[in-house]
Amino acid sequence: MPSDKPEGLAADLNDATELTAFIDRVMKSQMDDFKIPGGVISIVKDGKNLFAKGYGHSNLEEGKLVDPETSLFRIASTTKLFTWTAVMQMVEQGKLDLDTDVNTYLKTVKIPKTYPQPITLRHLLTHTAGFEEGGVGYQITTDPEKLPVSISKTLAKHMPALVRPPGEMLSYSNYGASLAGLIVEEVSGIAYNDYIQKNIFDPLGMKYATVQEPIPASFEPYAMLGYAQENDRFVTKPPTFEGGFRPAGSGSVSALDMARFMIAHLQDGRYGDQQILKPETARLMHSPAFQFDKRLPAMDLGFYEMKMNGLRIISHGGADTLFNTGLYLVPDKQIGIFVSYSGGDGGAAAAGVAKAFFDRYFPMQEVKLPPTSANLEDSVQKYAGSYQFTRRNHTDIDKFFSFLSQISITVSNNQLSIGSGAEQRVYAPIGRDLFQEVGGTHQMGFRTDASGKVTYLFLDELNPMPLERTPLLDQSKFWLLLLGISVVLFISILIGFAFRRREIKAMPKPQKWAVRLSAATAAWALATCVATFFILFNMDLLDRLSRIPLPLALYLFMPIILVGLTVAIMALSVMAWKNKYWTVLKRVHYTLVVLAAVVMSLFFYHWNLLGWQFG
Template sequence: MPSFMRKISCKMIVSALLAVTVGVSLLEIQTPVSAALPASTSLSDKSEGAAADLNDTAQLTAFIDGIMNVHLDNFKIPGAVISIVKDGQVLLAKGYGHSNLEEGKLVDPRTNLFRIASTTKLFTWTAVMQLVEQGKLDLDTDVNTYLKTVKIPKTYPQPVTMRHLLTHTAGFEEGGVGYQITTDPTKLPVSISDTLSKHRLALVRPPGEMMSYSNYGAALAGLIVEEISGIDYNDFIQNNIFNPLDMKYATVHEPVPASLEPYVVLGYARENGQFVTKPLTFEGGFRPAGSGSVSAVDMAHFMIAHLQNGRYGDQQILKPETAKLMHAPAFKFDKRLPAMDLGFYELRMNGLRVIAHGGADTLFNTELYLVPDKQIGIFVSYSGGEGGTAAAGLAKAFFDRYYPAQVGKLPAVSAELENAVPKYAGSYQFTRRNHSEIDKFFSFLSQISVSVSDNRLSIGSGAEQQIYAPIEPNLFQEVGGTHQIGFRTNASGKVTHLLLDILPEMPLEPTPLLDQPKFWLPLLGISAILFITVLIGLAYRRREIKELPKAQKWAVRLSAATSAWALVTLIATYVVVLNMDQLDRLSRITASLNLYLFMPVILVGLTVAILALSVMAWKNQYWTVLKRVHYTLVALSAVVMSLFYYHWNLLGWQFG
């Protein structure tokens, strides 16, 4: 997965759910953009002064040393590596920290293999383009023409093409709970085709309509490379990319070959103030999307080849016209914003067009930036700690120093444009999410809230708040900064999509009411309060209840049982599901999760029973009218919770 996401932490926000269970109504809990993005990506400070000389390698080294050493300390990173190239030469390749803390081994940029996660996709996309230029693949042909063991269902009239896979516009939902990765090397190797056949993801939007970043799509592309070439994916990458580029310390094999095992960088997590070794994660059948382990010097070779239109030394891995096609815009959300190329996504850094790709797993964070117009490439990778934040900070510092940009004044706009600003406010969710499986629940509370004030849009809060002013129809400029956000609208002017230029591969769309926390949290809070009143009433009215007729007594007991079970299920939803470790969530179906899923099913049974007894209570005039109303409200609260679990795919065992 890309490292900006890159990741939205449900844990941080889901504490609201516990607050709700004790009656606190939180109407506006949304994930701020700052939860999705490193704070250091903000370019709100003006760049000043003349550009430094990038060709002064001694000065460059001192500059990078200062940044990396501070980052390793501040962001609790045990080891990191960087390589910078320019005009076909390596300006800098250096390691920082340790590759193995226990043995005291320092990071070696020439030999140490860092896990690069989704940056691996660049190898897959390069392989696809090699087959395109050989005439074995066509970018605009139905991929089912090439697939032999897996077929994509014809959900929409439009076929899925290679162009769609490379631009992440095929329309697949996201998935991965229980199967995306593994930490057990004895389960390897596994077949790409078997994995994709077993874990099929649905098409949820017409191909070509909108971007939705997809590991599944990248894995399909790798399978196509394998089946069309007749060569195992791992061997194809080795023979057609690594060998020609003299990448001796690079592999997509999992686990790495025995000859390279001594050079593997260990992964660490921070526990009780110390680094603790953790098992590496493997992509298995999804390896075309993220299995790479590479040294910084070897990635420098790869960057040089792409910057030189496929050439490295006397080797040509892509024809110049193919490389230029790969680096050119292939899908544009808006012509004024960064585009999606064939595999690379575009960024704007201080006015420069950058083509890039990042990657992150539970232990490593990687970023790769290419500036074709300046013939510059940067590769940086971190083991453990807050590597995503560190990478963003390093990129900002580099471009501010060597290619500083002055923040200009915002242009004057018409009153009509300013008056239209309120229509852009609201809740937005990423197109990259699940719709049909249990994975859907992990997007609950993971949305971005866009608010409006004084004809300006606001994203985030506090010190990380970003303010955007309108500059053109559907386009906003960061106040005091260089970033932009854009919107798509339909024929009637209604907003359909949002794109932040710092996440060009991750569009968002308005969140339907049924997916919004502000819809569910108050309902869950009110329901929880009603359930609590039932339990309190049971404790205070024990003698009175004992004297009730048998039918009424059982009705009260059912109400208490339903209330207790609903509250326990709600708490278990937080403790077992939303509090799941990311590694556990993506690598296996835990026993606790399997057991938990019985709880919503039982709740539905209790809900049906209490609804039936509610009808009987009114028909037979149990208790007072006020107590019957209360009983009915409790039954309806159980219905609300059952619908919540149904809507978020927690009712039953809906695994991918």
């Protein structure tokens, strides 16, 4: 974004004309670049609305423009801020305690005692409860006829496994947020939707805000339509609903109503003559509650921290298949920004708007790296390797969808690198387990165990989603290498089968069937491998999270059949050696094909594709 001010000099935020012109340019640029049909932004400062404006259309077919006062944007996970605020209201009333076992408050759902430590509300608010991620087939729905849905029944039916001790590490969890909403509902005796309306929306005068699904009939004229781009044009898509997970993402709110919510949080719970939180409660909510490293942005009670141009920002984003939202509060400057989009790559656009704003009004001076000591340089190599997100699945079919979601850290010239080519980022050591982006402002940190072995990676721009060392059996490169070798062996057996038909036909019957079965196994293995990547990786996200598509359900027969064929050729391989079929070289080749089938079967087993393992 070109600027007409001297580099490093902050523009005047109180110049309304200049601010309007600047935001107009930024919003138009982002919406054009990321193909977005509708967007909105509201900015508050010192307890007042500084700027609010809609861009594009809320309904392209009817030519309706976005209105910052009335247009209802789906804010997805930003809804969690309402849930966390509700929890903190009940904490200050003495009805809830942050450090008490949540099972004390739950009436219809009980969390298993997987670890000695109980899960508390503090764990839920900081995403450190230890739940795995899940969602395939049940996280959302597009069918309003399936609503309303009970929060408690949904959480009981789709409870994820606990995969790490509570309090150990961040692992962003929609289930945990929904559980907090259920606690609000069951302890207050008021339905979640009604509680949020009565205790947050009504006191703040948020007239165009709801967590109800579908939205009330009176709000339908103001609902933003979600769009996807197909063949260079925008096509309306059905809205998604969170159902029983609504405390984690069901909100639909206008930009000016979100401005009221931002002002209340920036003013320690006060908006006008209304106080939705006591000052000490609001300040506690905005303070670090879990820190990966004290030198890096923390996780507060519901908000996650960011650093931008030297400013401490408390934030929360939200995204579903059609909408993207970003909310940024700067308590020290009494500034808040809310931005939301329908369609396109709104997540990148929201981040771009925030960066452009802070670059213009709070520009960062040049970042100078401190001198690196020799002992820091000597230890850089230990950080290299593959890392996977803590937010992933372990026990269901969902696990496979993290197969390629890994980050590789490489070492060059005593510095760490992520990515390659134009996307490469380089980080230099600036302290024990801490690195600074060369030519940028971002930082990364690591955790090590008592022996000095690296266990976790934290990228400040990805708070609250750290990563952990990827064990060999989870590394995509490891499996892709084995699968590649297996595919070559399968192709070789099929080529041999095609060119040796006369020879095979003349073989004794047991040998003939051994060769035929190996060819059938190879063909089926290749077909299953192709189907795996074609069906699973090409699944529409909406389909994946809302239902079990028939192609997926049918595909899952293929790995099971492959295992059956593998067992059969293993038995025939033993017979081949025992009865000395063919030459030694051919028997070795046959055995290698058997091992390839075993490897592929183990691949499907490890990634939970053997059977119908839905959460």
